[in-house]
Amino acid sequence: MSPKNRIKPNGFKYLIATLVILIVVYSFKLNSDYKKLEDAFSEQKIELQAELDEIIEDYKNINVKNKDLSQRLVKEINKIIVLRDSIKNLEKSNYNLIVKYSRKIVKLERENRRLFIQVDSLNKQNYELLQENIVVKNELEEKNASQKTLSKKNRSLLKERKVLKAKVGIAEVIKxxxxxxxxxxxxxxxxxxxxxxxxxxxxxxxxxxxxxxxxxxxxxxxxxxxxxxxxxxxxxxxxxxxxxxxxxxxxxxxxxxxxxxxxxxxxxxxxxxxxxxxxxxxxxxxxxxxxxxxxxxxxxx
Structure with a gap:
């Protein structure tokens, strides 16, 4: 080997030292990125669970008298609880599932809006029907009160008529x-x-x-x-x-x-x-x- 192609001992040491430093820096960077990713994963899990808890609470607070709609709400609540528990048990390595579940939550929120609009519409109809029932009930009560008053007056008039008829009957007698x-x-x-x-x-x-x-x-x-x-x-x-x-x-x-x-x-x-x-x-x-x-x-x- 010619003297020109030979690596100087000091230069080799510097090269080794540089590689070690680069490997340490890269390893530290990888570890740091992994830690950040892991923290982001945990944070995202917590946020998704919290969001699902809010959705569940919203469903539970809905008061619906319609039987079919009420059964549908129970079914939706159970579906959301299963999804929340799945996210809770999700392993740290399943980063791609976080994205999948996030999409599911977005879809759920869209369904929620449609369902809540339907519930609001039904509640509005129920309220309007209730108001109509109150009006009809009041009208019936007024009519019943009026009927009672008329019946009372009628009984009084019949009594007066009977007395008058008796008086007229007496007056009509030829003495x-x-x-x-x-x-x-x-x-x-x-x-x-x-x-x-x-x-x-x-x-x-x-x-x-x-x-x-x-x-x-x-x-x-x-x-x-x-x-x-x-x-x-x-x-x-x-x-x-x-x-x-x-x-x-x-x-x-x-x-x-x-x-x-x-x-x-x-x-x-x-x-x-x-x-x-x-x-x-x-x-x-x-x-x-x-x-x-x-x-x-x-x-x-």
Whole structure:
């Protein structure tokens, strides 16, 4: 080897020293970069987990009454919890998975926005429906209150009407005055004359006046006359009829009068069998249009 190509011992030492220094520097740099990368990895893991925890909390705070949407929320929460736990257990060497999970989180956030918009829309609809229900409920309550008030007024009016009807009914009754009853006997000539003897009585003559009444309806009025002996037995029964009191009476005569709201005289002649007439007091009752209107008596000896 020529002297020119030979490396000087001192120069070789410097070369070795320089290489060692370079290797140390490079190793230190590699170690420093690795440490930074490792710290960044740990920091990114923590951030991703924190972000997923926030998303989970957001889901849990959603109050949804819709059954299908609520089930979907539960499904999404479980999916996010699995992803968070996967990141938590991620090894330091799996740097590429951090990027993958970051993309997943971005996708989740997009889905969250869509889902939350849907939830907000449903909540808004529910709120509007609730407000409508409140309005309808208030309207129903007002109507019910109004109905109760009207029912109360109606009951009051019906009661007043009933009282008024009763008063009008009383006012419509045609009263009878100047009622009198006379026993009559028939002479051989066929003429009837008065008598006070029971064994000669062939008829009873009843006279009375229908008083004027401008309230009652004019027209044909039915009149019933009842003759009773001291035992309450009907004399000369002609039939029976139900009157306004609800009682069914047996009458001795019935006739009709054309009433024009003015005073009207009425005469009834009721023929009897002498054999049925005995001594005593006979009571005569009158009914006009089904109402009891008067009473008189005649005594026979």
């Amino acid at each position: 009878v005055n100047s009622i009198s009853a006379t026993a009559m006997k028939e002479r051989s000539s066929g003429k009837l004359t008065t008598t006070s003897r029971s064994r000669r009585t062939d008829a009873f003559k009843i006279k009375f006046n229908l008083e004027a009444n401008p309230v009652t309806t004019p027209g044909k009025k039915e009149i019933l006359i009842q003759i009773l002996d001291e035992n309450g037995e009907i004399i000369a029964s002609k039939g029976d009829k139900k009157v306004k009191s609800g009682e069914t009476i047996v009458y001795s005569d019935n006739l009709f009068a054309n009433y024009d709201n003015n005073q009207l005289g009425v005469v009834s002649l009721i023929l009897v069998n002498r054999d049925d007439i005995s001594k005593g007091v006979y009571r005569i009752n009158t009914y006009v249009d089904g109402h009891f209107t008067g009473r008189t008596e005649v005594k026979l000896r």
